[in-house]
Amino acid sequence: xxxxxxxxxxxxxxxxxxxxxxxxxxxxxxxxxxxxxxxxxxxxxxxxxxxxxxxxxxxxxxxxxxxxxxxxxxxxxxxxxxxxxxxxxxxxxxxxxxxxxxxxxxxxxxxxxxxxxxxxxxxxxxxxxxxxxxxxxxxxxxxxxxxxxxxxxxxxxxxxxxxxxxxxxxxxxxxxxxxxxxxxxxxxxxxxxxxxxxxxxxxxxxxxxxxxxxxxxxxxxxxxxxxxxxxxxxxxxxxxxxxxxxxxxxxxxxxxxxxxxxxxxxxxxxxxxxxxxxxxxxxxxxxxxxxxxxxxxxxxxxxxxxxxxxxxxxxxxxxxxxxxxxxxxxxxxxxxxxxxxxxxxxxxxxxxxxxxxxxxxxxxxxxxxxxxxxxxxxxxxxxxxxxxxxxxxxxxxxxxxxxxxxxxxxxxxxxxxxxxxxxxxxxxxxxxxxxxxxxxxxxxxxxxxxxxxxxxxxxxxxx
Numbered sequence: 104x105x106x107x108x109x110x111x112x113x114x115x116x117x118x119x120x121x122x123x124x125x126x127x128x129x130x131x132x133x134x135x136x137x138x139x140x141x142x143x144x145x146x147x148x149x150x151x152x153x154x155x156x157x158x159x160x161x162x163x164x165x166x167x168x169x170x171x172x173x174x175x176x177x178x179x180x181x182x183x184x185x186x187x188x189x190x191x192x193x194x195x196x197x198x199x200x201x202x203x204x205x206x207x208x209x210x211x212x213x214x215x216x217x218x219x220x221x222x223x224x225x226x227x228x229x230x231x232x233x234x235x236x237x238x239x240x241x242x243x244x245x246x247x248x249x250x251x252x253x254x255x256x257x258x259x260x261x262x263x264x265x266x267x268x269x270x271x272x273x274x275x276x277x278x279x280x281x282x283x284x285x286x287x288x289x290x291x292x293x294x295x296x297x298x299x300x301x302x303x304x305x306x307x308x309x310x311x312x313x314x315x316x317x318x319x320x321x322x323x324x325x326x327x328x329x330x331x332x333x334x335x336x337x338x339x340x341x342x343x344x345x346x347x348x349x350x351x352x353x354x355x356x357x358x359x360x361x362x363x364x365x366x367x368x369x370x371x372x373x374x375x376x377x378x379x380x381x382x383x384x385x386x387x388x389x390x391x392x393x394x395x396x397x398x399x400x401x402x403x404x405x406x407x408x409x410x411x412x413x414x415x416x417x418x419x420x421x422x423x424x425x426x427x428x429x430x431x432x433x434x435x436x437x438x439x440x441x442x443x444x445x446x447x448x449x450x451x452x453x454x455x456x457x458x459x460x461x462x463x464x465x466x467x468x469x470x471x472x473x474x475x476x477x478x479x480x481x482x483x484x485x486x487x488x489x490x491x492x493x494x495x496x497x498x499x500x501x502x503x504x505x506x507x508x509x510x511x512x513x514x515x516x517x518x519x520x521x522x523x524x525x526x527x528x529x530x531x532x533x534x535x536x537x538x539x540x541x542x543x544x545x546x547x548x549x550x551x552x553x554x555x556x557x558x559x560x561x562x563x564x565x566x
Contacts, residue, residue: 104483108378109287110245111475113406114411116374117241118349119386121166124356126365128156128202132359142349142383144395144498146455146470150392156201161389163402165202166238166367168195168394171402173262174242174410180420181259184450189217189265189398196416200395202327202363207235210266217265225268227517232271234334236263240276241371244283245414255280266332274307275331276343278315279368285316286375287415293343315339321358329361340370347487348373348381361453373447378410379475380484382481388473404467404473423463428511435521435544438500443513443546455504457492459516478515489557493523514548519557521547522527526561533558 122311127134139149152160172195176188196203198209210220225231243262247255256277263273281299282292296315302310314336321340324333337355345351351373355365374382378517387488391403400406407420413419424444429444440454447456448466455470462473475493476482510516517538525536533555541547549555 104289104378105481106287106289107415108380108475108483109289109375110379110415111379111408111411112348112374113241113245113283113287113371114170114374114414115249115379115387115390115407116382117170117371117455118167118392118407119374119382120162120352120355120366120368120370121163121238121363122390122392123150123352123370123386124160124362124364125158126151126163126165126203127359127362128436130359130362133357134322134359135353135362141553142494142497144430144500144505145502148385150386157531159391161386161391163390163392164363165200165204166364169198169207169235169239170242171394171410172237172337172397173239173357174246174414177340178244180408182246183261185261185265186217188262192265195396196395197394199472200227204233204235206233207266208232221264221266225388228356231267231269232277232331233267233329234272234361234364234368236265236272236333237275237279237331237334238367238370240279241283242373242410242536244280244289247280248284248287249416251533252281252284252302254300255284265475270304271307271310272331273334273371274303274311277302279335280312282372283375286372292372292376296339312517313414316566317343326515327360328358330363334361334368337365338372341369342372342376344565345373348377349383349386378484380482380488382475384472384474384488385495387475388471405462405465421463424461424511427511427532429527430546431509432507433544435439435540436524438505439496439515439521439524440505440507441521441544441546442507442509443517444509444511446513447507447509453505454507456509457496457509459510459520461511472484476516476519478510478551480551482553485553485557486560489519489523489561492520493527496520496524512548513544513546515551515554518544518547518549519551519554522558523561525552526558530563533562 127366150161152158172191259276259280260273263276278299285295286292314332341351341354355369428448431446432440435441456468458473521540522536525531
């Protein structure tokens with residue numbers, strides 16, 4: 104898997120976990136699976152919104168808001184400037200965004216200097232090992248992952264110490280950064296636990312080793328999952344037992360308690376491990392939010408992907424596809440339409456749209472899914488992405504939606520999905536499906552051999 108898939112998966116995955124877990128925050132165990140015993144792939148998904156604070160479906164919370172402040176400070180200063188970052192935190196806290204933890208609120212509203220306030224708070228209260236610094240750790244973990252384990256761990260501790268005076272919280276952030284660094288490089292973060300523990304200060308290593316042991320379960324926790332130890336322990340436990348991104352998130356949200364933060368932490372690690380293509384598109388497409396006190400910008404999927412690439416050293420450039428002659432929409436199969444980028448962008452708003460390319464500015468359509476697939480030979484997780492698209496397409500059609508499938512030119516990726524639907528749902532051979540679509544959609548492109556190979560794997564085994 105290309106590193107860019109992992110980097111995007113890490114940042115988007117953390118925001119997805121945050122938004123997915125928010126409606127279930129401080130609820131009892133098992134609430135998520137009780138409400139969603141099977142995947143919800145129609146117009147209404149597990150990104151349900153609500154909860155005690157009335158979140159919008161897919162809206163992220165203070166966890167991701169603080170992470171975005173970290174990311175923008177790193178980019179604008181070309182590295183870590185603690186005073187600048189703390190100033191951003193204070194400005195944000197002054198407008199009293201919802202769901203801010205007591206620890207962070209007390210520090211940021213104290214009026215004390217950035218370099219003493221968290222330590223003073225810890226000295227006065229003896230309590231500062233919450234998960235509020237771990238929840239925002241993903242951007243810095245991406246940024247510093249290119250500088251090696253020691254530098255990454257040091258930055259994690261310094262950012263944690265801005266609000267959390269207990270060194271245990273900083274050690275948890277350092278462990279997270281090392282697990283993330285290994286995952287982004289293509290390694291297994293679970294096998295990196297011993298090397299991550301080696302970075303921990305001696306006086307904290309034994310306790311962290313206990314919660315990261317392969318035998319540990321959330322039932323062994325000695326404090327709530329609002330504490331840094333049980334938050335990271337639960338995230339690593341879910342990584343050990345979840346077969347894919349969706350199962351990892353289901354496991355941690357079903358723990359109840361501080362569901363948004365535990366899912367945010369687990370989502371970052373799972374996104375790095377399974378890649379952007381491993382995140383269900385019905386979740387990633389819905390994630391969004393604003394950062395109070397920092398303008399009216401509505402962050403969405405494309406913004407998070409662009410930010411992730413910039414944190415990994417690429418230029419921060421907003422993608423603009425320009426204006427292209429519109430193609431479609433045309434009904435190619437019953438209830439399934441095809442088009443190119445602008446044909447879809449300017450289509451009737453009641454279409455349920457499945458996008459297979461970068462968009463630039465978002466579409467106005469209420470039901471809109473965006474899949475992570477490139478028209479090349481490097482889609483490591485093509486089978487999983489194609490299955491995800493076809494499952495959502497089938498569910499949307501079953502609800503009566505007219506579904507519009509498109510890519511930039513309306514040719515190769517669009518044709519992959521149209522042909523895939525016929526192969527899987529109608530039992531056609533790849534050759535039959537290709538001929539059927541070509542007769543009805545003259546823009547079909549067949550140059551990508553990896554797409555045809557994926558369609559062959561999609562056919563059910565005979566006999």
